[in-house]
Amino acid sequence: MLADADALKPAYDVLVAGAGTGGCVVAGRLTEAGLSVLLIEAGPPSDGHPAIADAGAWASLLGGPCDWGLSYAPGPYVDGRIIAIPRGKVLGGSSSINAMLWNRGHPSDYDGWAESGAVGWDFASVLPYFRRAEDWEGGETPLRGAGGPLRIETPPDPHPVARALIAAAAEKGWPVLADANGPDNEGAALANLNMRDGRRWSVVDGYIRPHAGNPRLTVLTGSTVLSLLFEAGRCVGLRHALDGRVVETRAGHETVLALGAVETPCLLMRSGIGDPAELARLGIPTRLGLPGVGRNLQDHPLLMGINFSARAPLGPVRDNGGGALLNWRSRDGLAAPDLHAFVVQGPHAGPDLAATADLTGPVFAVSPGLMGSKSVGYLRMEGPEPGDPVTLQPHYLAEASDRAALSSSVDTILDLAETAAFRALGAAPLIPHGRLGQAESERFVRAACSTFFHTSGTCAMGVGSEAVVDPALNLHGVPGLRIADASVMPIIPTGNTQAPVVMIAERAAEWIAQGGPGKPRDTRMERA
Incomplete structure (x- = not known):
């Protein structure tokens, strides 16, 4: 399952950038569906860090080698303080270093998504995907799932x-x-905690480890995604760093971004997708004007x-x-x-x-x-x-x-x-x-x-001028590219964000496996 540079193929059915909460869910489900998947992670494997499995030791991981070490800029209403925001830099992403809380928020949160333009994301529509992920200790109910990949106790x-x-x-x-x-x-x-018998039960445990030895799933750690590859306006793959060199890997079907609410918008902008004024400030030629990239940050x-x-x-x-x-x-x-x-x-x-x-x-x-x-x-x-x-x-x-x-x-x-x-x-x-x-x-x-630690919303889903992805999670104006992480949340839910990210990724994986909805619904934006 874990690959080295020599084992890397030139193409896979689906490329998944980011092996955090959303990326592991997408990769695991698409492997089950019979697709070949390359899952790319900048951080190391999680096996070498005993504190990851120890449910009570999670705080010791913050600020360490499994943390990207990011911070919020000073603000006038927090006395000008810099506030650290731990983000997982390891297989499993933040699912491997967080407090393991599984809270969906209130059902009305998702009805609010639908009302804001994320049509089809009301609570009744997303509930099956929450339930699909769950192995709830209390067993199956109309609101809870049992037998799913993620143990909840x-x-x-x-x-x-x-x-x-x-x-x-x-x-x-x-x-x-x-x-x-x-x-x-x-x-x-x-x-509600993602634990089994007192140990962390992360998305790696639930969605990746069951496919150990499956030749359809390749997990590549220590590889930073640099930019997107395009042909005739379609996203066809990724450029990523590997062992000191730049590698181009192609996607036969789709590319999925699951790098989180910080790195996903940054990757888009590095690839020329974003607010043209911001791209010009950075000296990046505009490929596609999407002004909402990087806006709407919520926590x-x-x-x-x-x-x-x-x-x-x-x-x-x-x-x-x-x-x-x-x-x-x-x-x-x-x-x-x-x-x-x-x-x-x-x-x-x-x-x-x-x-x-x-x-x-x-x-x-x-x-x-x-x-x-x-x-x-x-x-x-x-x-x-x-x-x-x-x-x-x-x-x-x-x-x-x-x-x-x-x-x-x-x-x-x-x-x-x-x-x-x-x-x-x-x-x-x-x-x-x-x-x-x-x-x-x-x-x-x-x-x-x-x-x-609930950074979200920076590639918001919807249909307005600030929307970055459509309600099928396709990037507006770019075929072959979908996002499945916290960046797509139009409004942050009133709960911890791990559960809704898993739900988003479950839904993305189903659409990709079924071959649709695959066509971006909004082509208003024209390439510069």
Whole structure:
């Protein structure tokens, strides 16, 4: 399955650029369908990193050799801080280094996609693809799948802090959900985790390892995709680096980009596809004008974190270091919960705020974030080569409604800490030190704001002038090229992004295997 340079063929039925969450799903499904597939990954194999399999060790991977080491640019509403955004540089991509959370968001998220122009992506239409991927511990239901490639379990013996969050939410009147991915996600629940018997179960485990020895699947690691190949306006393959040289590999059927919401738009721009003004700034000739490439960057802002001391040690880390979550509405009238919180079985604070309190001894956190964020940013390449810097600006907290919602979340977590469940742990606030006035709360939100690592939206799906792919995931105006990663999300869902990326890739693979929909639906853009 893993190939070296000498084993590489000049052509395959399908080329998949990026062996992260979306790429592994597409490659595995197309191999099952009988197509020959080359899956190309810039990072190394995942087998040499024991912490990948250890569910509780995922945070140790952040900032290490399996992380691209990217950051968000300073912004005025986060006190000018640079915010790191871990992205997996390894077989499995972020599925190999993330916190293993499987949250679809609210069903209305996908109805919103359809209303925005992504016709056919309403919840009823995407649900079969979520279910197809799942091996849910509770078995098959109308909303959950069983027997699929991705094992999904809840903590078998939840950590005391996880138990306390669920009991506290119930005490405050929120529902306790049997399943965080049920018909409505408002309330508290044990986390859905991509684990099997306490070990990470990534897309590599679910979609790639079952095809070990299958000659139809070739996995090439340590190879960076440089640009697209074109003939008569059609994408026919990829140029990629391999052992110090540039290789051209062709696709007999299609090329699929699954490099993620950062590198997919960068690859398009390096290949002459994007906003003509941006391409001219970089000195790249315009092949196809698509102004939406790199725009619409979205991510969920997270507060690191509301930290508490406990009366006594709480025991060793279990599961993914969390184990329970809460979803709620910041104000009445919202169609779905926009705020989310999870527990951390230890301290959770950035270096500046961590220096304001003693976080030694038994400490835990409940960290809120805004899943219904409205602020939108952009990606900008600073040079035309693959190794040149990229500016990523999410415009965190630029919208006043985002700031207000997150400020309210601080009070909510402090309210939870006063319940009997948290009093039993001896919870005493450390960061912040207690109740905050409005001005103090706003300052805390600015200082604590970080990221859920949910970068998305930079090659948005739709039919308008800013759309990059059509509702069949074909790049507008370029036959033979499809995108299957978080970059196509027109609106970020109100949940973790791994599950919707898997769903997107499942759907892309089905269309490719069936030979359609294969024709781009919008040919408005003309080549320069």
